[in-house]
Amino acid sequence: MGDVLSYAVRGLTRRHGVGGHSVLANDRIDLDVRQGEVFGVLGPNGAGKTTLVRQLMGLLRPDAGTITMFGRDVRAAPDLPARLAGYLGQDDLALAELPVATAVATTARMRGVSRAAVREVRDDILDELGLTAVADRPLARLSGGQRRLACVATALVGDRPVLVLDEPTTGLDPIARRAVWGALQRRRDTTGTTVVLITHNVLEAESVLDRVAVLESGRVIACDTPGQLKASVSGDVRLDLAWRHEPPADDPTVAMLAGLATTNGRRWTVRLDPATAREALGRLTTGAALAALDDFSLATPSLEDVYLTLGGASRDLERT
Amino acid sequence: MTIVPDARDAPAILAALQPEPSMDPSLEPSPGLSVEPLSVEPLSVKPLSVEPSSGPSTVPLPLPIPMPARLGPPKMPLATRFGTAFGAVYRGQLARSKVGRIPLLFVASFQSIGILVLLRGILDVDNTTAAGQVVAGSTVLVVAFVALNLLAQRFGALRAAGALDYYLTLPIPPAAVVLGTAASYATFAAPGTVITALLGALLYNLPITGLWLLLPVVVLSGVCLAGLGAVVGLLAPRPELATIAGQLGMSIVLFLGVIPADRLPEIGRVARDVLPSSYAVDALAAAFQPGVDWSKVVVDLAVCAAVGIAALAVAAVTLRRVGTS
Numbered sequence: 001m002g003d004v005l006s007y008a009v010r011g012l013t014r015r016h017g018v019g020g021h022s023v024l025a026n027d028r029i030d031l032d033v034r035q036g037e038v039f040g041v042l043g044p045n046g047a048g049k050t051t052l053v054r055q056l057m058g059l060l061r062p063d064a065g066t067i068t069m070f071g072r073d074v075r076a077a078p079d080l081p082a083r084l085a086g087y088l089g090q091d092d093l094a095l096a097e098l099p100v101a102t103a104v105a106t107t108a109r110m111r112g113v114s115r116a117a118v119r120e121v122r123d124d125i126l127d128e129l130g131l132t133a134v135a136d137r138p139l140a141r142l143s144g145g146q147r148r149l150a151c152v153a154t155a156l157v158g159d160r161p162v163l164v165l166d167e168p169t170t171g172l173d174p175i176a177r178r179a180v181w182g183a184l185q186r187r188r189d190t191t192g193t194t195v196v197l198i199t200h201n202v203l204e205a206e207s208v209l210d211r212v213a214v215l216e217s218g219r220v221i222a223c224d225t226p227g228q229l230k231a232s233v234s235g236d237v238r239l240d241l242a243w244r245h246e247p248p249a250d251d252p253t254v255a256m257l258a259g260l261a262t263t264n265g266r267r268w269t270v271r272l273d274p275a276t277a278r279e280a281l282g283r284l285t286t287g288a289a290l291a292a293l294d295d296f297s298l299a300t301p302s303l304e305d306v307y308l309t310l311g312g313a314s315r316d317l318e319r320t
Numbered sequence: 321m322t323i324v325p326d327a328r329d330a331p332a333i334l335a336a337l338q339p340e341p342s343m344d345p346s347l348e349p350s351p352g353l354s355v356e357p358l359s360v361e362p363l364s365v366k367p368l369s370v371e372p373s374s375g376p377s378t379v380p381l382p383l384p385i386p387m388p389a390r391l392g393p394p395k396m397p398l399a400t401r402f403g404t405a406f407g408a409v410y411r412g413q414l415a416r417s418k419v420g421r422i423p424l425l426f427v428a429s430f431q432s433i434g435i436l437v438l439l440r441g442i443l444d445v446d447n448t449t450a451a452g453q454v455v456a457g458s459t460v461l462v463v464a465f466v467a468l469n470l471l472a473q474r475f476g477a478l479r480a481a482g483a484l485d486y487y488l489t490l491p492i493p494p495a496a497v498v499l500g501t502a503a504s505y506a507t508f509a510a511p512g513t514v515i516t517a518l519l520g521a522l523l524y525n526l527p528i529t530g531l532w533l534l535l536p537v538v539v540l541s542g543v544c545l546a547g548l549g550a551v552v553g554l555l556a557p558r559p560e561l562a563t564i565a566g567q568l569g570m571s572i573v574l575f576l577g578v579i580p581a582d583r584l585p586e587i588g589r590v591a592r593d594v595l596p597s598s599y600a601v602d603a604l605a606a607a608f609q610p611g612v613d614w615s616k617v618v619v620d621l622a623v624c625a626a627v628g629i630a631a632l633a634v635a636a637v638t639l640r641r642v643g644t645s
Contacts, residue, residue: 161394
């Protein structure tokens with residue numbers, strides 16, 4: 001068995017607008033998405049994530065570059081993405097006034113689920129995502145999170161080999177979010193479904209993604225497993241300190257940390273190699289500065305650190 | 321791995337921290353865009369839980385399960401047939417707030433009935449040609465209200481919101497979206513056409529034996545005007561313009577359909593010949609005459625059908641083109 005690529009993207013470039021106001025939304029992007037992996041696209045707002053996935057779905061034409069799905073060129077067969085992939089877009093006006101059950105059932109029919117099977121298929125997915133109780137209510141009358149969850153149900157129904165999801169868990173409560181993650185992993189594990197999902201949530205990226213591409217200003221600045229990415233950028237750990245009141249400036253450890261810290265009021269964040277961090281924390285918690293220390297945390301790098309270290313400038317990634 | 325303890329517990333915690341986080345240099349990946357497999361064994365994805373992670377890692381997460389052993393290229397799903405897709409779009413659209421459609425039924429027919437009553441006071445009832453045309457024009461107006469006006473609004477709104485993506489990423493023919501949506505509106509407007517035609521026949525003393533023609537006339541003019549309405553809605557750069565264009569189209573159908581052809585100025589007659597709904601009006605008007613010229617009716621309906629198919633094709637192409645810029 002060789003590697004089957006669900007998507008192979010080469011040199012993908014797309015510019016929005018014309019002339020002086022144009023923006024290079026995707027800049028020579030290369031990506032391989034293997035069959036049966038949960039592949040994430042992480043980046044801040046405006047990084048070009050949606051432009052990328054809309055091209056993967058054939059909704060935008062690339063200015064340059066190629067996209068193949070399972071070895072077939074999408075330009076030569078424009079109906080390929082619609083047949084192979086279930087898609088969750090950002091807007092749901094087309095479904096807003098439909099009751100949840102009807103939205104799911106009619107979408108299933110449009111993906112070729114037989115009339116005989118549609119009821120069972122619909123009930124299964126509503127049950128899987130915890131939507132059974134609101135099955136008869138129109139999407140527009142649900143809470144934002146439930147409404148998004150119902151849209152996720154329409155994207156998942158009909159068992160496509162590929163799922164392309166633009167921020168599937170935005171606005172969901174933790175339980176619903178976990179239900180979505182579970183549903184995606186179940187499909188990957190049982191049928192080898194490939195998942196491409198956009199996120200700007202670091203926790204999501206670290207929890208569910210097999211691999212992640214980090215996007216910044218239209219470019220892929222890194223692409224690997226979350227663990228490898230974190231290990232690659234830095235061996236540093238992050239030491240966060242919160243002071244009750246001004247720490248003693250004459251303490252040598254405090255002085256050393258003050259020189260390295262980015263500060264936010266009395267909150268300090270310092271990136272250090274693990275040994276130095278441990279030593280510094282040891283001296284702080286046994287020395288005179290302890291009286292001024294309110295709280296501290298010591299953490300290994302997160303994907304947010306990866307993003308910042310790689311040159312990412314924006315700070316609107318979510319952490320929870 | 322995040323520790324947020326009380327500062328006083330620091331020594332104990334520091335001791336527990338001794339085994340360093342995995343900073344094994346052998347894990348160093350190749351720089352740049354690594355698209356290499358993780359390991360020599362394909363798809364042996366490392367369990368996520370062994371990676372050090374920050375943030376509230378106490379959130380319970382589904383455990384990664386080993387990947388399936390067999391993964392060939394997937395079977396290519398077939399495109400969904402027109403009939404199935406049409407049925408699904410129709411059923412979905414029909415379910416959209418059913419309550420809101422009842423007023424629609426009244427608005428669509430009241431407008432036409434109002435015109436019938438208004439013209440009853442002006443028109444010479446003995447002129448069956450003119451009377452037939454007024455009744456037929458008012459009936460087709462009900463169709464135009466739905467197909468041109470409401471469909472243009474709907475597709476204008478879908479385009480503006482970027483919601484066409486939903487349909488364009490399903491394996492269905494775009495024409496099924498246009499026709500399915502139109503048919504759902506038509507379901508609520510259809511009774512209005514029957515009421516208008518019957519009431520018109522009553523008001524103007526016209527025979528109703530040929531009224532079965534209403535069915536092909538409504539269906540064909542519906543396809544025709546729905547296609548045009550969808551194109552107008554899809555091409556309008558802003559939803560407000562789609563609404564205005566749809567209403568303008570409906571007004572044109574109203575004036576050119578209701579005013580008898582022989583009373584129109586020359587330019588009006590030319591416009592009437594260009595407007596596809598005129599052929600539907602003429603076919604239906606013939607049904608109210610004592611002697612029906614069937615060959616003319618068939619020709620009129622054929623024109624409607626031909627324009628309908630063309631309009632639908634244009635709408636389908638426009639839907640794909642507008643949605644995939």
